[in-house]
Amino acid sequence: MTATLVGKHNLKQHGLKQQRLTDQSGNSRRSATEGWRRRAPLLPALIFTVLVTQLPFVVTLWYSLRSWNLLRTDGDIFVGLRNYADIFLDSTFRGAALNSVVITLGCVFAAMVLGTFFAILLDRSFKGRGVVRTMLITPFLIMPVAGATLWSVSMLNPSFGLVNWFIGLAGIAPVDWTSSYPVVSILMALVWQWTPFMMLLVLAGLQAQPKDVLEAAQIDGAGWWKTFTFVTLPQLRRYIELGVLLGAIYVVNTFDQIYLMTAGGPGTASANLPFYIYQRAFLGFDIGQAAAMGVVVVIATIVVATFALRLIFRSFDTKD
Template sequence: MATLLERHNQKARRDVAQRQAGGMSRAEGWRRRGPLLPALIFTLIVTQVPFLFTIWYSLQNWNLLNPEGDRFVWFSNYIEIFADSTFRQAALNSVIFTVGCVFFAMILGIVFALLLDRSFAGRGIVRTLLITPFLIMPVASSLLWSVSILNPSYGLLNWLIGLVGIPPVDWTSAHPIASILMALVWQWTPFMMLLVLAGLQAQPKDVLEAAQVDGAGWWRTFISVTLPQLRRYIELGVLLGAIYVVNTFDQIYLMTAGGPGTASANLPFYIYQRAFLGFDIGQAAAMGVVVVIATIIVATFALRLIFRSFDTKD
């Protein structure tokens, strides 16, 4: 009987200690999170409240040219934009810009990072020059490409192809998507290069030395050792690049204005046209909601892949 009573008292003391520890851990957690609450509240106000208003506007037939026709139409705007061929073309252009820019920028970034990972005279100067395009404002880089490089009369690119007898080309009119892609790849290659270069400098040197001792050549070492080491950095660069490039606006607005017609318009530019040129707030808001949801889905899927690779033991 005394033994049972003693066991009961020990269990009661353990329960009390666990409750006290849990209360202390919760209190400690709130003390740590407390200073972050103002920032969290501010972020929710400036991001989620406007998004909720955007959802509300997307359910209304609100055109500034016809204020008397403002009424609640539920999901009619979403049905109309998916039936709009221009919206589908703008969505396809967004995919082309994003995939094309990220792919070519990553390939060039890997090549430049491999070159900069070697020691040579003037490497610091070359590295600074290669980083410079990423530091230029998108508006300035767009003007540089449209005026100095792709201009049909005195552009640098037409001068170069003229040296081999090719007639001048009006790049932004004849090849608007390719023109915008060149400017985007030029701007985003340094960003990819820096991420890959960080991965190259973080890889253990003893593994590379062991591969050389085993007789592996440069290409075999790169494919079997270096590239798997760079996987996380490449995935991170692809994710961040895709999130930013999908919102491209400056290059399209300044280089082609979405033209000819709407041939080079992407979703952000088409939303701008519908809202500020067509004054159709309801459909523009519906397009914005669709873009945000699609971006969240893609980013969530990509983040899961990245976190899974980081959780995997090498």
């Protein structure tokens, strides 16, 4: 009798276990179906993104492994990694890489400092603040080609540029900026264009900080500088990091200002990597080496952007 009851109990427990497994399996299938139902509308966009970004990159990889010069009819042969070895031995490539770093870091740093300064000014209430804010934002809305032409012709022209007129008031002789200081000239135009972007990000951070914290700092007797250093600046850290990352990603691909203001010159003194790749591909007709340079630039950009994104996500995950 006892054995019979034990057997019935075991069968019941086994049946309950099977039912739970069946329910779990059904829930898992429903969850997977629901997940695919939600992802399905995004599949066309994903397929389009792969077609327009990844396939060209794969073709570029293939070109980078071949020696293909459009001026040689006997070209287009497989050479493996020789193109990569050649570009790293190329002093012009190293100089262009150094210019890319200098232009990117210089532009992002100067634009962030000026943007923070203007954001602090606009965070205060004063008459005509809306007009001033609109005027400060305007440079970012101008097309890069128009901005580069403006700086090359109206601002930095050695004969009638406004910069030379301004320094002439102090008795300084006129300077041919684009010839004597090509990288500085490009930096002027880039900082002028990107300062409004940094200003908007920092201004958003300033307006998002809790007012009660600022009031508590004032009650404790903290001055403006201590309040900014120990309260406001930590609050702005995420916005500053985001501005630096986005600015660096875009500025490293600068082409318009270099092409229109200095054409990479004198010689290749102001050429960055995108402009030098353009020269190798469309002026030197060396498709293999240009493709290899493009692959190196893409990989380096991905590595730097991934590292920066991890730092930003880590700061967002940190609880204040």
